[in-house]
Amino acid sequence: SSQEILKGKHVLIALGGTVAPIDPVRYIGNWSSGKMGWSIAQAALTMGAEVTVIAGRTDIHLEAQKRLMIQRVRTTQEMYEQIEKHFGQCDVLIMAAAVADFKPANVVQQKIKKDPHQTVLNLQLTPTVDILKKMGHRKNHQLVVGFAAETQDVLANAQQKLVNKGADMIVANDVSQTTTGFNADNNKVTILRPQQKPLAWPTATKHEIGQRLMKLIAEQLS
Numbered sequence: 356s357s358q359e360i361l362k363g364k365h366v367l368i369a370l371g372g373t374v375a376p377i378d379p380v381r382y383i384g385n386w387s388s389g390k391m392g393w394s395i396a397q398a399a400l401t402m403g404a405e406v407t408v409i410a411g412r413t414d415i416h417l418e419a420q421k422r423l424m425i426q427r428v429r430t431t432q433e434m435y436e437q438i439e440k441h442f443g444q445c446d447v448l449i450m451a452a453a454v455a456d457f458k459p460a461n462v463v464q465q466k467i468k469k470d471p472h473q474t475v476l477n478l479q480l481t482p483t484v485d486i487l488k489k490m491g492h493r494k495n496h497q498l499v500v501g502f503a504a505e506t507q508d509v510l511a512n513a514q515q516k517l518v519n520k521g522a523d524m525i526v527a528n529d530v531s532q533t534t535t536g537f538n539a540d541n542n543k544v545t546i547l548r549p550q551q552k553p554l555a556w557p558t559a560t561k562h563e564i565g566q567r568l569m570k571l572i573a574e575q576l577s
């Protein structure tokens with residue numbers, strides 16, 4: 356049936372935000388709630404897929420169910436190791452996670468103390484691994500789908516990510532408004548694929564966008 360068009364397919368989804376520890380009690384994080392990725396996971400399950408979710412920090416309650424495995428991670432490195440572990444078996448990778456691009460160069464072992472005379476605290480950051488780019492260049496049969504969270508020049512920046520990261524599809528996400536994007540219930544996206552016209556979708560719930568996206572991915576797989 357049309358409901359089961361992803362039967363036997365393995366979908367690997369990264370969602371939520373990765374964090375970068377500063378000291379034993381603090382971290383650098385972002386506003387990803389996990390809602391977008393979770394909506395995609397639900398849509399894939401409805402269409403009959405086997406789903407593996409690699410979840411960073413989220414605000415929603417994730418529960419495993421039939422055909423759904425959930426692996427929790429904290430840092431970008433941990434997310435990378437889990438994606439790597441499951442990538443070979445998947446047919447589609449969807450990177451809906453907001454991945455920390457930088458981490459403190461030195462994670463100190465003791466809580467950083469506040470010096471009353473100090474007016475500036477410098478924190479040195481170093482880049483993390485770019486998971487999407489690694490997988491985009493390592494893929495063989497897999498369809499690799501990334502997001503691009505942008506606050507300006509959305510389509511131009513997203514187009515650059517499509518090429519640089521070796522992705523088959525980029526979901527360009529304007530995150531300059533609080534009513535769509537990070538932590539909102541709605542989203543507004545444009546789909547970019549190599550050699551194809553962009554698909555600008557109207558603002559809709561993340562639930563609806565998840566379904567629409569999985570349908571498009573299913574068509575592309577068959």
Ligand code: PMT
Nearest residue numbers: 387388389390391450453454485486487501502503504538
């Ligand atoms: O979780 P919600 O609250 O529902 O919000 C959804 C969302 C806004 C987080 C989501 O729709 C979204 O846009 N996710 C991508 C966020 C992001 O990290 O975008 P980016 O443009 O910085 O990264 C581009 C792509 O590379 C993304 O697929 C990202 O997962 C991936 N990436 C980024 C950095 C990195 N070191 N490794 C990566 O794999």
